[in-house]
Amino acid sequence: MSSGLQRALGVCYYPEHWPEEIWARDAARMVSAGITWVRIGEFAWSRMEPEPGRFTFDWLDRAIDVLASAGLRIVLGTPTCTPPRWMLDRFPDMLAVDAMGRVRKFGSRRHYCFSHAGYRAASAAIADVLGQRYGQDPRIHAWQLDNEYGCHDTVLSYSEAARHAFQDWLATRYDTIDALNTAWGNVFWSMEYDSFAQVDLPNLTVTEPNPSHALAFRRFSSDQVVAYHTAQVEALRAHTDAPLIHNYMGRVLDFDHFEVGRSIEIASWDSYPIGFLSDRLEATPAHKSHYLQQGDPDMQAFHHDLYRAVGRDGRWWVMEQQPGPVNWAPYNPAPLPGMVRLWTWEAFAHGAEVVSYFRWRQAPFAQEQMHSGLLRPDDAPAPGLAEAEKVAAELRSMPEVCVQQAQVALVFDYASEWAWATLPQGAGFRYFALMLDAYRALRKRGLSIDILPSTTSDVTGYKLVLAPGVATLPESLKRALGQTTAIVGPRCNAVTEELTIPTPMGPDLPDLDVTVTRVESLPPGVERSVPGIGAVQHWTETLEGSAQVTLRDADGAAVMVSNGALSYLGGWPDSALWDHLIADAAARCGIDTQPLPDGLRCRDTKTHRFYFNYAATPCAFDGLSLPAAGVAWARR
Amino acid sequence: MSSGLQRALGVCYYPEHWPEEIWARDAARMVSAGITWVRIGEFAWSRMEPEPGRFTFDWLDRAIDVLASAGLRIVLGTPTCTPPRWMLDRFPDMLAVDAMGRVRKFGSRRHYCFSHAGYRAASAAIADVLGQRYGQDPRIHAWQLDNEYGCHDTVLSYSEAARHAFQDWLATRYDTIDALNTAWGNVFWSMEYDSFAQVDLPNLTVTEPNPSHALAFRRFSSDQVVAYHTAQVEALRAHTDAPLIHNYMGRVLDFDHFEVGRSIEIASWDSYPIGFLSDRLEATPAHKSHYLQQGDPDMQAFHHDLYRAVGRDGRWWVMEQQPGPVNWAPYNPAPLPGMVRLWTWEAFAHGAEVVSYFRWRQAPFAQEQMHSGLLRPDDAPAPGLAEAEKVAAELRSMPEVCVQQAQVALVFDYASEWAWATLPQGAGFRYFALMLDAYRALRKRGLSIDILPSTTSDVTGYKLVLAPGVATLPESLKRALGQTTAIVGPRCNAVTEELTIPTPMGPDLPDLDVTVTRVESLPPGVERSVPGIGAVQHWTETLEGSAQVTLRDADGAAVMVSNGALSYLGGWPDSALWDHLIADAAARCGIDTQPLPDGLRCRDTKTHRFYFNYAATPCAFDGLSLPAAGVAWARR
Amino acid sequence: MSSGLQRALGVCYYPEHWPEEIWARDAARMVSAGITWVRIGEFAWSRMEPEPGRFTFDWLDRAIDVLASAGLRIVLGTPTCTPPRWMLDRFPDMLAVDAMGRVRKFGSRRHYCFSHAGYRAASAAIADVLGQRYGQDPRIHAWQLDNEYGCHDTVLSYSEAARHAFQDWLATRYDTIDALNTAWGNVFWSMEYDSFAQVDLPNLTVTEPNPSHALAFRRFSSDQVVAYHTAQVEALRAHTDAPLIHNYMGRVLDFDHFEVGRSIEIASWDSYPIGFLSDRLEATPAHKSHYLQQGDPDMQAFHHDLYRAVGRDGRWWVMEQQPGPVNWAPYNPAPLPGMVRLWTWEAFAHGAEVVSYFRWRQAPFAQEQMHSGLLRPDDAPAPGLAEAEKVAAELRSMPEVCVQQAQVALVFDYASEWAWATLPQGAGFRYFALMLDAYRALRKRGLSIDILPSTTSDVTGYKLVLAPGVATLPESLKRALGQTTAIVGPRCNAVTEELTIPTPMGPDLPDLDVTVTRVESLPPGVERSVPGIGAVQHWTETLEGSAQVTLRDADGAAVMVSNGALSYLGGWPDSALWDHLIADAAARCGIDTQPLPDGLRCRDTKTHRFYFNYAATPCAFDGLSLPAAGVAWARR
Ligand SMILES: [Zn+2]
Ligand SMILES: [Zn+2]
Ligand SMILES: [Zn+2]
Structure with missing residues (x-):
C-alpha cells in the first residue's frame, strides 16, 4: 500500500x-x-x-x-x-x-x-x-x-x-431447503419453502x-x-x-x-x-x-x-x-x-x-x-x-512523492450498504451517508485517511480506526480493533450475515460491556442533544452494560461508552458532535489535528502536504494563501 | 352498548x-x-x-x-x-x-x-x-x-x-346492462356496455x-x-x-x-x-x-x-x-x-x-x-x-367501571371514504381527515364520543350529533337527525349511492331549506376567513335557500345555516372554527365543555373520568397534576 | 391575419x-x-x-x-x-x-x-x-x-x-438503415441497427x-x-x-x-x-x-x-x-x-x-x-x-372591431418543445415555460403580440421579433430575422433537426459573430446577477465571438451580444431582466411601452384598446378605473 x-x-x-x-x-x-x-x-x-x-x-x-x-x-x-x-x-x-x-x-x-x-x-x-x-x-x-x-x-x-x-446459488449456499428456511426464519408468516425451485426473486x-x-x-x-x-x-x-x-x-x-x-x-x-x-x-x-x-x-x-x-x-x-x-x-x-x-x-x-x-x-x-x-x-x-x-x-x-500509510483508517463494507438498504428502519438511514459523514469529519480536521475492507485483520500502524455501520463485524476485524484506538458504531455488528438479530445482541465487542438494547430512527429536524457539544440525529441507540459512559445526551442517556482505547458510539452524530469525537479521539491517540477553514482540505504524502481549496473564495491557512479552487503543496 | x-x-x-x-x-x-x-x-x-x-x-x-x-x-x-x-x-x-x-x-x-x-x-x-x-x-x-x-x-x-x-356482482346488482348504463350515466363519453361481460375493472x-x-x-x-x-x-x-x-x-x-x-x-x-x-x-x-x-x-x-x-x-x-x-x-x-x-x-x-x-x-x-x-x-x-x-x-x-352512552355522537361511514377517494374534487379532501378533525375538536373540549354507523335510525339519548362528509344520507338517518341537535356537513348527502348528483341537489334536509349550489376546493394556505372566529379551508360550499344563516365568511357568504337544532355546515373548518362550532353547539344543547390544555384528553365512564396527558411535559388540570405521559382518574 | x-x-x-x-x-x-x-x-x-x-x-x-x-x-x-x-x-x-x-x-x-x-x-x-x-x-x-x-x-x-x-416512417425518412445510423450517431454505445425492423420504440x-x-x-x-x-x-x-x-x-x-x-x-x-x-x-x-x-x-x-x-x-x-x-x-x-x-x-x-x-x-x-x-x-x-x-x-x-397585426412577434415551434423535453440538460428547462416568460414580459409592458410559426419567412411589418429556444432555426426564418429588430436565444439553433450538435456550433446567425461554446443549467435559487438590472436563472451560456457585448453579468461575462438590430441572448432572464430587455428593445425600435400595474393586461385591436384586470383588487390606469376582474375598452 x-x-x-x-x-x-x-x-x-x-x-x-x-x-x-x-x-x-x-x-x-x-x-x-x-x-x-x-x-x-x-x-x-x-x-x-x-x-x-x-x-x-x-x-x-x-x-x-x-x-x-x-x-x-x-x-x-x-x-x-x-x-x-x-x-x-x-x-x-x-x-x-x-x-x-x-x-x-x-x-x-x-x-x-x-x-x-x-x-x-x-x-x-x-x-x-x-x-x-x-x-x-x-x-x-x-x-x-x-x-x-x-x-x-x-x-x-x-x-x-x-x-x-x-x-442455484441458494442451493449451493444452504445445501438444504430446511437450512435456508431456518437461516431466514421463514416460519414467520408461513414463508417456508419445500424446495429451492419455489424460491422466487424478492420483488413485487x-x-x-x-x-x-x-x-x-x-x-x-x-x-x-x-x-x-x-x-x-x-x-x-x-x-x-x-x-x-x-x-x-x-x-x-x-x-x-x-x-x-x-x-x-x-x-x-x-x-x-x-x-x-x-x-x-x-x-x-x-x-x-x-x-x-x-x-x-x-x-x-x-x-x-x-x-x-x-x-x-x-x-x-x-x-x-x-x-x-x-x-x-x-x-x-x-x-x-x-x-x-x-x-x-x-x-x-x-x-x-x-x-x-x-x-x-x-x-x-x-x-x-x-x-x-x-x-x-x-x-x-x-x-x-x-x-x-x-x-x-x-x-x-514535481518530485516523485509517495503514498504513506495514514494515521487514521475507516472501515468500508459493501454488504453493510446492502443490509441497511434492505432494512433501513428509518427513512434517513443510508450507510454511505453515514460513512461520508465520518470521513468528512476526519477531513475537516486535516486528516488523511486509509479505507479498509471489513476483511481486514490487522490495523497495527493505524492510531485510530473508525468503524461505523458495519452490519456484521467479522471476528478477525473485531479482534483487530483491539490493537489500536477505535470507535465502533453506530449500528455495528447489529445483525448476522443472514440479516437476523444475533443473540447475545450486538455489538458484542471484546472487553467492552455494552449491548444495544433498543434503536430509534428519528425524522429530519428531531435530534437528541449532547449538551455543549452537539447532537445525535437520524439514529439513536439505547446502550446498556457496565462500560464507562463517555458521552451522554441531555437526558443522561449514554451516547458513547468506552473501555480504554475502544469506544462504542450509539447514535448518528451531527457535524458538531462528529468534530468533537474526532478531535477528542485524535488527541487521545496522539494525532495532531486542527479544524480547517470552510472548504479547505489537506492530503499528506510521504514528503508533501497538499492543500485544496474547494471554496469559491480565497483562503489563508498555514501561512499559505489559496485562491478559489486553488491548490498548494509544501514539503512536510 | x-x-x-x-x-x-x-x-x-x-x-x-x-x-x-x-x-x-x-x-x-x-x-x-x-x-x-x-x-x-x-x-x-x-x-x-x-x-x-x-x-x-x-x-x-x-x-x-x-x-x-x-x-x-x-x-x-x-x-x-x-x-x-x-x-x-x-x-x-x-x-x-x-x-x-x-x-x-x-x-x-x-x-x-x-x-x-x-x-x-x-x-x-x-x-x-x-x-x-x-x-x-x-x-x-x-x-x-x-x-x-x-x-x-x-x-x-x-x-x-x-x-x-x-x-357477476354487477349482474346481481343491476339485473340488466341497460340499468347499469343508466345508473352510471355511461352515455357520457359513449361508455355504454352491451353486456356485463364487457365491463372491465376500472384500472389503467x-x-x-x-x-x-x-x-x-x-x-x-x-x-x-x-x-x-x-x-x-x-x-x-x-x-x-x-x-x-x-x-x-x-x-x-x-x-x-x-x-x-x-x-x-x-x-x-x-x-x-x-x-x-x-x-x-x-x-x-x-x-x-x-x-x-x-x-x-x-x-x-x-x-x-x-x-x-x-x-x-x-x-x-x-x-x-x-x-x-x-x-x-x-x-x-x-x-x-x-x-x-x-x-x-x-x-x-x-x-x-x-x-x-x-x-x-x-x-x-x-x-x-x-x-x-x-x-x-x-x-x-x-x-x-x-x-x-x-x-x-x-x-x-380498580373497581369495575362501565361504558356509558356519550352525550355526543359522530357518524362514520365507510362508503363515504370510498366515494370521496373516488371523487375528491380537491387534492386535500380525505374523508378520514375530516372525521378526525371533527373528532379532535370534540375531544379538545373534553367530550366523550360515540361513533355511529350511517345505518343508525335512532339518536335519542344523544344531545349532539355530528355528521360531516356522509356522501349519501340514508333516509332513516336523515329523519333521526331531527331528534336532537345536529350539525350536518360539509359535503353531506351530495351524491347518490351510485355516485351521481341527485336532483334536487343536496343536502336535502327535512325542515332546513338549504341547497349546496356550488363547491370549491382550495389549495393549502388558502382559506376563507370567518371573522373573529376562524376560517374555512380545503373545501367550501355555496349555500342557497331560506334557512337562517348562522355563520358567515368575510364576504358575507353563508358558512352555516340552521333551523332550530339542525344546522348545515358548508365548509371544512380550521381548528379555531371547529372549536367555536363545538363550544357553541354544546352550549346550545346543554353539554358542559371546557378547552383542555395542549395534549390533555379525557374520557368519561359511568363512574370515573380518566385523564391522559399526551404531552411530553407535565400538565395541571381540574386540580390534578399529570406528568408527561401521565394517566389519572377520578370518580365523577 | x-x-x-x-x-x-x-x-x-x-x-x-x-x-x-x-x-x-x-x-x-x-x-x-x-x-x-x-x-x-x-x-x-x-x-x-x-x-x-x-x-x-x-x-x-x-x-x-x-x-x-x-x-x-x-x-x-x-x-x-x-x-x-x-x-x-x-x-x-x-x-x-x-x-x-x-x-x-x-x-x-x-x-x-x-x-x-x-x-x-x-x-x-x-x-x-x-x-x-x-x-x-x-x-x-x-x-x-x-x-x-x-x-x-x-x-x-x-x-x-x-x-x-x-x-415504416423511419424507412421513408432515412431510406437506408445506414443513413439512420449516421444521422443518429448510433456508433455511440454500439447502437447501430442492421435493419429498420430492429428499431424499437424508445421506451424502457x-x-x-x-x-x-x-x-x-x-x-x-x-x-x-x-x-x-x-x-x-x-x-x-x-x-x-x-x-x-x-x-x-x-x-x-x-x-x-x-x-x-x-x-x-x-x-x-x-x-x-x-x-x-x-x-x-x-x-x-x-x-x-x-x-x-x-x-x-x-x-x-x-x-x-x-x-x-x-x-x-x-x-x-x-x-x-x-x-x-x-x-x-x-x-x-x-x-x-x-x-x-x-x-x-x-x-x-x-x-x-x-x-x-x-x-x-x-x-x-x-x-x-x-x-x-x-x-x-x-x-x-x-x-x-x-x-x-x-x-x-x-x-x-359594440361596433365591429378588427384584429390588426401586432408590432411584436414571438416565434413558437412545437419541435422545440419536443427537442428540449428530450434533452432538457437542466431539470428546470421547459420550452413552454421559457415562451410564457417571454410572452408575459411583453404583456407586462402593455404590448400586443402575434405568434409566428418557425416556418415564417417574412417578418416585415413587425418592429420586434423574439425567438427564444428555437431548437433549429430554419434558414428562411434566420434570414427573416434580419428584416427587423430581433432577439434570438437563449438556446437557439443549438441543434440540428436530428437533435445533434451542428458544426459550426450555434446560433450561427447572419452578421452576428457569436458562438455558444458552453451551456450550464442552474438549480432553483442559483442565479447569475446582471448588476443593476436583474439576473439569469435556470440556463446560461458562454458566448464567444467578436460581436458587441450589450449585457454582461457580474463576472463580466457576456449575457447578450448584438449587431445592429439583431441580438443574441445567452441565458434565461428573470422577470426583471426580461423587463429591461423588452423595454430597451422596444425603445430601440420605436415601440411605446409602459409597465402595467400588477394583474392588468391590455390588448389592441384596430380601433380599440381593451383592458383586463386579472387582479382581485381594483386598479386605476390610463384614466380608467377597473374593479377586480374588470374589463374596459376605449377607442384608440
Ligand atoms: Zn399486526
Ligand atoms: Zn374538454
Ligand atoms: Zn462513464
Missing part, C-alpha cells in the same frame, strides 16, 4: 466517432498537451464485430497504430457493456428485468443481465478474441474490462435467468419480503457481477500480462468492489464531482449551492481512498475525470476555473497513478452530446484542456 | 418461533406479569399443514397445553392471511393484482385475492379443520379470523378472479374511469371481503360457541368494518400510535414532532370508539398494542416512558375488554425483526413489560 | 344527456341568453352507432331540428375520441400503450392509438357517414373533428401498431435512449396525429363545404398544431384558466394563490394568439370556455365574479370569432359531474350564465 506516485495524465478517446483523417492530429495534440495514456474501444463492439463472428479490427489496428506512434500508451477496453443489436437475436432473454417486472430494452447501454449464461459466455468470447489479437501487443499497456459495472441500476435484475441462477411481494431473502438476493447479485467479471478476466489472462483494470462508478454500491478488484491489478473510478453533488448526495440545498461548481469537498477523496484499498497493492487510477459540464445530473453547471486542475492534483495526492479525462472531444451526437470533453464538438479547446496542460507542466517539476 | 369493563391484558405469542423448551417459562412469565389472554396461531399455516392435507397439530396441541396449564386464556387464529407456498401450486391464479396490473407475489403475507373462489374455499376448509379440532376445546376462549383484512392495500385486486366476480383507463364504475368496484371489493370472511365464520360457527373476533388495522378503510363485524361477536383493532403518526396521518411536521414519541392524541381514541360501534353489543378489544418501537413506519422512535401504560388505560377507559400487546418476544428474524415486544430478542425485558405490569397491578385495585 | 371580430357566443350541448322533452326549452333559453352557436355530437358515438353498422340518427336529427329551429347555428362533432365498446371487439389491439408498457384500457375516452390503421379507417368511416348525412345540411354551419387531440397524454403510444408504423431502455431516436419518435407521433386527422378531413371534405374545426387543448404540445391546422379552416381551443393555473403551470405557490380565482393573466392570451396563428386566415374560436369550477385540476375554486365575462372579452379582443362555453348544463353523472356549466344540474342558472348574458348584451352595442 505504498506505491510511488506515477502521476500521468490520460484521456478517453473514441476513434470510431471521428473521421480517420483527424486521428493523427488528435494524437499529436494529446501528446503536446502532456497526455500519456489513451483509453479506447470500450463501447465499440458494433464496429469490432458488425455481424456475429465477422470481426472488423482493421480500423482499430489503424487507430492503435496512430495513437501509439504518437507516443501514447493505450488502454484497450472490452466492449461488453454495449452488446450490438444482433446479440438480442442470439439471446432474446439476455435483457435485465427491473424490480417492477419490466424488461429493460435495447437502445442505450448495459442492456444485459449479469446472470445470463449465454451473454456471459459471449462476453468472455469477445474478450478472448481481443486478447488473442492484442494481448501480446506491446502498445496495449493495460486493459479495461467492461465499463462501470452496475451503473444505471443494473446489478439487480429480476429476469428468469436471474431467478434460476439465484436458486405484497408487502416487504423477508430481509434475509432480500439480502441473499443482494449477495447473489454481487456474486453474479464478480462471476461475470471473472469470465472476462480469465479470457484475457490467457493472452496477456498487461494489467487489467475496471472503472468503477462513484457511489455505485450494489456489488462488492473489493471482490471484483481481487482478480485484477488496478482499480479505477470515474470521478464527476459536480454531477455527483447534484445527482447522488444527501445534502442541503445550501450545501449544494455552496459547492455547485466545485463538487462536494470530500466525495472525491473518499472514493480515491476507497479505490486505493480496492486496487492490488494500492494501484488505482481515475479513469474518467470530469473536464467541464456533464449532461446527466439534474443540473449541470460548469466547474469553477481551476477545479479541473484541483481535482486532478487531488487524485495524485491520494496516490492515483493516472488521471484520465473523459473525454478528448465532445461528440456532437447521441446520449452524451451535452457532456463536455477537453475539446469542443467543433474541435476548439474547451476550458478543461488548459487546466490539464497546466497540471502536465506542474507534474514535470 | 353498555358492557362492563372487563379490563384484562393479553399478548400475542408465536410458539412456532421459539424452542419448545422455553414455552413453559414464557407462559409463567406472562402470568406473573398479569397477562390473562394469549393469541396464537394466526400466521402458522405452514406448521399446521406443511403439505396439502397433511396436518401437524401436535406442536399446537402442546403449546395450547402449556399456555392453558399456566392459566392463560387462548385466542386461536385462523392462519389464512399466510397461505403456505404450496397453495400457489393448487391455485396459481390466487394472487392479487395491483392497480398497475402487476401480480403481487408470494414472499410476505396477505398474498391472496379475496375474489378467488378456490382460495376462499381453502380458507374455509382450514377454519373447518381448526374448528373440528379445537372448537369445543374449553381452553380456546375466542377465535381470531385471518389477520388485518385489507392491510398492505389488499382489498382492491385487479385479478381475473376479481374481474369475473365483479361482473386512459384518464379517470367513471366514478360510478369506480365506486361500484369499491363496494364490490368490500363485499368480497365480507363474503370471504363469512365463509370462515360459517366454518367455525359449526363447531364452536366461543366468540369470533377479527383484528382490524388502524385507518384501513377499504372495506366496511360494520359489515364484517355483523357476523362476529367482538371487534378488535391493532393500535400502533407512534407508527400511525409517522405513517398514516395528515399532520404538519410540527405536530408530528410534538407527538413523536406519544402518537397523535386522538387517533387511538377515535378507533376505540369506532370499534366499540363495530363490535356486537359494544364488545371490543385492542388485539395488538404497540409496546415499543415498530419497524414499519418511516421513522420509528421509542414511546416516551409511560406511554405504553397510557395507551393501555386509554383503551380500557373507552371500554376495551382486553388490551393485548404485540408481541411477547421480539423475533430476531424475518420482516418484523425490528418490531419490539415485551421481551427483547435476547429474552430480557423490554421497557414495555414493566408498564404492562404496572397496568396489571393498577387493574386489580 | 386581419379578420373582423365576429364575436358570437356559443355553448356545448349534449342532447343525449337529457330527456328529449327539455331540448326545446334548452334551445330557447340559449337563444334568449344571446347564444348563437351550439356544438353537439362529439362524444355520442354509442348513440349514433350502437352496434357496428347500425346507425341511429333519428335522435340527432330531432336534436338538430330543435336547435336549428330555435335559431341556433350548429357545430357537429365527429365522435372519434370516444369509440364505443364494440370497437374493441373489432380491433382488440387498437388501444394505446403507455411508456411503461401498459395497455391503456377502455372506460374513459381517447382510448385509441393514433397509429392503428383499422381504427383510423373506422374514424374516417364514421366521418364519412356523418358527412353523407349532414354535409349538405344548411343547419350544420361547422364541423369539429374529434376532440382535444393529445389530451390525457395520448399522442405518444408504445403499442405494436406504433412500433410498426414507426419503422436501460438508461435514456439516443435523443435522436427519441426526437424521431416525437416527430413520428406528431405526424401520426396529423395523418389520423387528415383521414377525417378527407372524409368530410367530400361531403361538405362548411368550415372544419379542431378544438386544441391548452398546453398540449405533443403534436404540431400548425400541421393539423393546415388542412382545416378554423383553429379553436379549450380555455380553462383556473384549471390550467392549478394543473399545468410552473409558478410559485404565491403566484398561484394570487391568481387562484382568475387564472394566470397571460396563459389565455398566449393561446389566443397562438391559435390565431394556427387558424387559416387567422380564424379561431374558443370552443370550450370555463364557466365556473371544473373537476379535473388539483384544486378547483370558483372564478371571481366577473372573470367569465373577462375571459370572454379577452378572447374577442384577441380576435376570436366565437367563444363557446363548456357546457350548457352540468351533467349530474360520470367523469365530469363536478364540472360546472351555465346551468346547474338541477336546471337553475349557475353564476356563469349571467356573465355570458352580460357579454351578449355588450356585444350588441
